[in-house]
Amino acid sequence: MGQAKARGPYAKTPARRAEIVRAARDSFAEKGYAKSSLRDIAERAGITHAGLLHHFRNKDDLLAGVLAQRDSEEWQEGLAQVDSPDQLAPYLGELIRHHQQAPELMRLWIELAAAASRQDHPAHAYFVERYARGRSQFAEGFHDESARGRLREGLTPESAAVLFHAVLNGLQLQWVLDQDLDIIGPVNDFVGMLLERGAQDDT
Known part of the structure; x- marks a missing residue:
C-alpha cells in the first residue's frame, strides 16, 4: 500500500469518514474485529493513524x-x-446471502445490538431508533396489505412488524452459531405465513 496521505487534522468531511468506514469494513471482514x-x-x-482518530474515537466507535x-x-x-x-421474500433471501458472505460482520452486529440494550451504551439510542423506524415502516406496509385482505386474519400490522424483526434477527443468530443451517427457506415460509397465500394472487 502507498504511503498515507497527510490531509491535515481538519479534513473532517463526510467523504473522508465514508472512506474510513469502508476501510474498516474491509478490515473487519478479512481479519475479524479483534485482529x-x-x-x-x-x-x-490512505490517512495517518492520528487522522483516523480525529474522525473516530476508538475501534468501538468505528x-x-x-x-x-x-x-x-x-x-x-x-x-x-x-x-x-x-x-419481500426474494429480496430478503438475497440480503441474507449477502450477509453470509461476511459472517464476521453478522456476528459483530449481533454482539453490538445486544450490548446496546444497556441504556448507558453509546449505541443504545441508535438501535432504539433503528428498530422503531423499522417497525413503523413495516407496520405501514402491512396496513396496506391488511386493507387489501392479504394480511393473515387475526394478525395486526403492528404485531406482524414486531414478529418480522424478531424472526429475521433470530434466524441470523442461529446461522452464526451453525453456518450449515438453512435460514432462507424458513424466511420464505414465515413471509408466507404473514401474508395469506391465496390472497396474494388476487388482482
Missing part, C-alpha cells in the same frame, strides 16, 4: 459507524427494490 488494528484501517483509508452505514445502505436498497409483498 483488526486502527493503524491498518488508517493505511487502507464498528458502530460500519454497522450504521451497512444499515443505511440496505434500508435504501430495500425501499428501492421492494414495492409489493411478493418481492
Whole structure:
C-alpha cells in the first residue's frame, strides 16, 4: 500500500469518514474485529493513524459507524427494490446471502445490538431508533396489505412488524452459531405465513 496521505487534522468531511468506514469494513471482514488494528484501517483509508482518530474515537466507535452505514445502505436498497409483498421474500433471501458472505460482520452486529440494550451504551439510542423506524415502516406496509385482505386474519400490522424483526434477527443468530443451517427457506415460509397465500394472487 502507498504511503498515507497527510490531509491535515481538519479534513473532517463526510467523504473522508465514508472512506474510513469502508476501510474498516474491509478490515473487519478479512481479519475479524479483534485482529483488526486502527493503524491498518488508517493505511487502507490512505490517512495517518492520528487522522483516523480525529474522525473516530476508538475501534468501538468505528464498528458502530460500519454497522450504521451497512444499515443505511440496505434500508435504501430495500425501499428501492421492494414495492409489493411478493418481492419481500426474494429480496430478503438475497440480503441474507449477502450477509453470509461476511459472517464476521453478522456476528459483530449481533454482539453490538445486544450490548446496546444497556441504556448507558453509546449505541443504545441508535438501535432504539433503528428498530422503531423499522417497525413503523413495516407496520405501514402491512396496513396496506391488511386493507387489501392479504394480511393473515387475526394478525395486526403492528404485531406482524414486531414478529418480522424478531424472526429475521433470530434466524441470523442461529446461522452464526451453525453456518450449515438453512435460514432462507424458513424466511420464505414465515413471509408466507404473514401474508395469506391465496390472497396474494388476487388482482
